[in-house]
Amino acid sequence: MFFGSGVIKGMLVTLKAFAASYFRGPDKGGIFTVQYPEQRLAEKENFRNFPFLVYDKTPDNLRCVACDICAKECPPKCITIVREFDKDNKPLKRPAVFSIDHTVCMNCGICEEACPFDAIFMDHNFEIASTDRQGDLLLQKEALLKSNDYFNKIRPTDASAIDAKRAEAEAKKKAAEQAAAAKAAAAAAAPKLAAAAADKPAVPTEPPKTV
């Protein structure tokens, strides 16, 4: 090779890249930049950031029972939960306050793993830029609540698995309830029968004489 051939070789590489950027597709050495706000890549199903709360059908029907497990597990401690009480100061199975500080949340997903009630899941929403730190980034319960349909839309695989699990659990619970009810009914009926059985011989054998 002659003197300076390395330089020429290098120059040809950049020239090729220059030409390819105009005439080649993204997979053939051309430009693969995506012009973000106008063009978007398809969202990956497994993409996760920022948790949200799931509700079934209506927002009152949220799954969260304010057990506080997620708030305890959250490494940077960005979840705040206050339980709701009724008029008689009896604790209810729902949060009065549920807030997540998006400026602190580090998108670890531990809350989703920890929740035993399938109430909190990671979202696909990444465009949360805002100039109002307290108003827009400290998300309250109302802003965090999203429907199960939305969850099914963004993460169909996980959502359907969880729905199936919940339906199964529901069915089991119902079956157990029915079984319990049947048992209770049976138990309720049994003493009567026993009593009846006990009564029966008594009745014919000992007819009331006074009546």
Add this chain to the structure above:
Amino acid sequence: MEFMDQIFVNLKSTVLTLAGGFLPPWAVILLCAAISLGVIAVIGPVTMMYLTLIERKVLARMQNRIGPNRTGPWGLLQPLADGIKMLTKEDIVPKNADRIVHLVAPILIVIPALLVFAVIPFGKNMIPADLSVGVLYFLSISSTTTIAIFSASWASRNKYSLLGGMRAVAQMISYEIPMVLSVVPILLVTQSLSTGAIVRAQGAYGGWGWFVFTPWGFAAFITFFLCAVAECNRSPFDLPEAESEIVAGFHTEYSGMKFALFYMAEFMNAFTLSALAATLFLGGWQGPWLPSWAWFFIKTYALIFIMLWFRGTLPRFRVDQMMNLAWKFLLPLSLINILVAGFWHFANPPLAIGGSIAMLWASGWIFTRLNRDYTPEKRTYLFGE
């Protein structure tokens, strides 16, 4: 064709004739100068602004990116946005700096960059001032840039600035010599220092008699162009502002519009040096079919593209490599080249062509052999084992 060729010349003379109707003769002369000055004063900065955009675009394309495309269509308003940003930035002067020199240096660097536009033949009859010593004027004026760079680096009172300034001085003085010597063959052959006459001398074969097509012209062109890249401190010769070594070199302590002036001078120098290279070796405005000024701008921008291409490809030289290239390769080559040009002038055509190619090839080969670094076949470590 002829009309398009002379459109700017005719425009100017029409204005002058109209003005001559009611202005005294001395005022018309002043107006004539003012028009040329005004055009240069507009062309210089505008060229610089759009060169920054072209540079960013071309580099981006070479790196598989798109480059600025948000401000206006294709990013065409980007230079304006940058200008506004530069103007509104805070101007910071270091506490211990020499305030006056610190202020004057950026102004001083722009003046020669603008002055050299005067002798550039933009087209047929379109040379602002056809000095009889045009080339000499260009080279001497553009070499004063060194002083501005060094005073900027000295006045900043910053060790990185000073290192950058010293590198700049060393580099510019070294590269000035082969650059001037590589122009000498042209002057020998054309017997003129005027840029206009040099362009006219390349008009043979219907506008294709460019000096770059002769052996000595080709060697001189390569030498001149490499020196030109080094003169305007562009990559791979950007040692004075090597950001990975000495922060930003001589303009470390400059911000806002003062920094922009350094940038402006660099880009205007890149433009004028490319224009001079095109004038001396690529036939200036000579060329078939297109208007003369179109040819001039095509050639100049082609050379600027090569500069950007260098920047997109080559890593920065080390200081010793940069010095070696100037003193041990380009300088002897340009001296030999003068001899070759003389030989070409006096020998018969077949002998002249063969002889000069052979001489240049042989000397190039010898210089590269002599310049090879000594690398021992195998290192022997005396106490290593």
